[in-house]
Amino acid sequence: MVTMAGERTAYDPSRANAEAWAHASEWGAARRMNDLETLMWRSERHPAHSSTTAALLMLDTAPDWARFRAAHDWAGRLIPRMRQRVQESALPIGAPGWVSDDNFDLDYHLRRVRVPAPGGMPQLLAFAQSAAMVPFDRSRPLWEGTLIEGLPDGKAAYLLKLHHSLTDGLGSVQLLSLLQSRTREHTPDKPVARSAEGADPSANDLAIDTINHHVRAMPSAASKLVSAGVQAITNPRGTTDSALRFVASARRTAIPAAKGSPLFEGRTGAAWRFGVLECELADLKAAAKAASGSVNDAYIAALLGGMRIYHEQHGLSLRSLPMVMPVSLRRDDDPMGGNKWAGAMFAGPMGITDPAERIAVLRGLVLSLRVEPALDSFSFLAPIANLLPSGVGAAAAKVSASADMSASNVPGLPYQTYMAGAKVERVFPFGPLPGVAVMAAMVTHGGTCGVGFNMDGSVIHDTDRLVECMGDGFEEVLALGG
Incomplete structure (x- = not known):
């Protein structure tokens, strides 16, 4: 199934938190980046070609900071990717992998600020755009969360900043669904993190993975090449027509x-x-x-x-x-x-x-x-x-x-959610x-x-x-x- 961004996908974010939390460790569980993520990671050039995404969540009140911080600590342990950094391969052509950050510091990734008076949307957006333009520390996990206080009527906002190599828009919605609650009250029976399975890949492990990947792909590639050659000999007109259709399609989808x-x-x-x-x-x-x-x-x-x-x-x-x-x-x-x-x-x-x-x-x-x-x-x-x-x-x-x-x-959550007791009123993506x-x-x-x-x-x-x-x-x- 190929789905246009913005139309309902197989993932249903309206399922209960308990069911979603049961699969939380699966979020971003891949051992290494895929080719698209690798390209975004290595081709990044600040500021003209940044891969930073952000979501601004408008809250009806300022959440209790201790509870807010504890919720992030719990989520970081439940979702392993949130405590992992990028590990480059020993081969320059190998895809990077994800490894645990032994020096993970929650207080680096989770911040708390107050916007200057009058604290309206212009001041909030000015802060958000400045924060989004700051490059990530590429030696740390690729996310930052900021609780923004000082808004009118005691309201607050939360800015979640992610690197695009972590996930796309639909993946971000999945992540937010795991981090939010269906009730304003504290949830006492939240699941605990499961023990990580397997050792983190080293630079050499990633290089070996790359070599094995190309070796495994060789028979398939050779088979496709032979099949294409046979097709070209037995049906040259059909092969030419298919190639021309693909080229024409590429022009339509890649050249405005x-x-x-x-x-x-x-x-x-x-x-x-x-x-x-x-x-x-x-x-x-x-x-x-x-x-x-x-x-x-x-x-x-x-x-x-x-x-x-x-x-x-x-x-x-x-x-x-x-x-x-x-x-x-x-x-x-x-x-x-x-x-x-x-x-x-x-x-x-x-x-x-x-x-x-x-x-x-x-x-x-x-x-x-x-x-x-x-x-x-x-x-x-x-x-x-x-x-x-x-x-x-x-x-x-x-x-x-x-x-x-x-x-x-991107379709978001159709129901009301809360973060540490604060109601999420709006979500603005950037x-x-x-x-x-x-x-x-x-x-x-x-x-x-x-x-x-x-x-x-x-x-x-x-x-x-x-x-x-x-x-x-x-x-x-x-x-x-x-």
Whole structure:
């Protein structure tokens, strides 16, 4: 099953905490990084090409710090990955592994700050964007959590910062579901951590794993090569047609069919600027249903409407905008955590003013992307890029730089949750800027859609206006549902 990001996947986050906790040790249980994670880890170049993701959780009150800290200590012991660091292979082409951090210090990873007065959303976002831009200490576990106090009416926020090589958007939702409770009261019967199985891999172990992996893959690769050769001899026309179809598919999914906006030329990715919006999931569903589309179609249509309004205010009228959208490749039996996705390029129909027509066009585009033969072509390129110097991998990872906007949509938790007694009211996600001018991400929580924008401040100097235009784009779409 191939699932578009933003549409329901096999993992059901609404299952009870007890059942989820029983599988907590499975989150990110892989011994080493896969090829995509390795590429993100080694190709990272701050600040222009960062792999940092973040989630901002809005809380109805400031939780008790001792209880909050104890909850993180428990979670870190329950989920082994949270206390593991990266171990490089002795071979430069070998995938890194995960090993226990013998010097793990919870007080380094969990912080507590107060935002300056008046403590409103501008001050909160200013702190979040600055914290997200600080590179991780690559010798420690790749996460940081910050409790942010000083918000109006005694409220607080929690900023969870993760490295993308740990997990993708769906994996982050899985992680948050494990860290949150269904009740405000303390849960006395939470499970304890199980003993770790097996020794941590050393640099030499990882090198041997790499050699064994390539040795095991050789017979299969040889068999495929022979099969392809036989096919080419016995059916040359069919082989040529298949190759041409794959190349054409790769062009459609990896090369946007739209010229970039002149407003976003010369971007550097060196200045992150955050913004947020929210709407009710029921309203977005109603709008999508009215236009015979999905929630994801309505979401993308709203973003493109906002982009059209923004460009019109700058005296520009564009028919389309080059976009990239992550597509989840998770299957029913995939373990929690990790990264399972591919990026699909397409020309967003920004110039269509009728939101219902825009949703209809996007419905066709999305459905066609799901069946593209070359959708997961990056999984073939990543292993090759990892065999080359990291600078080459960094260049390959910037393939999305030709797109102006990236849009991610992840289904969140449909029920109410709490962190150490504090009610989680909203969740706003922020993805990295993979060379794009605007990274938009949406997560639903308790019936509310939280949309986080990461904007490249090197070319977008009026970020407040852009967020306002995005809000107008959402109003355009939501009006379809009455």
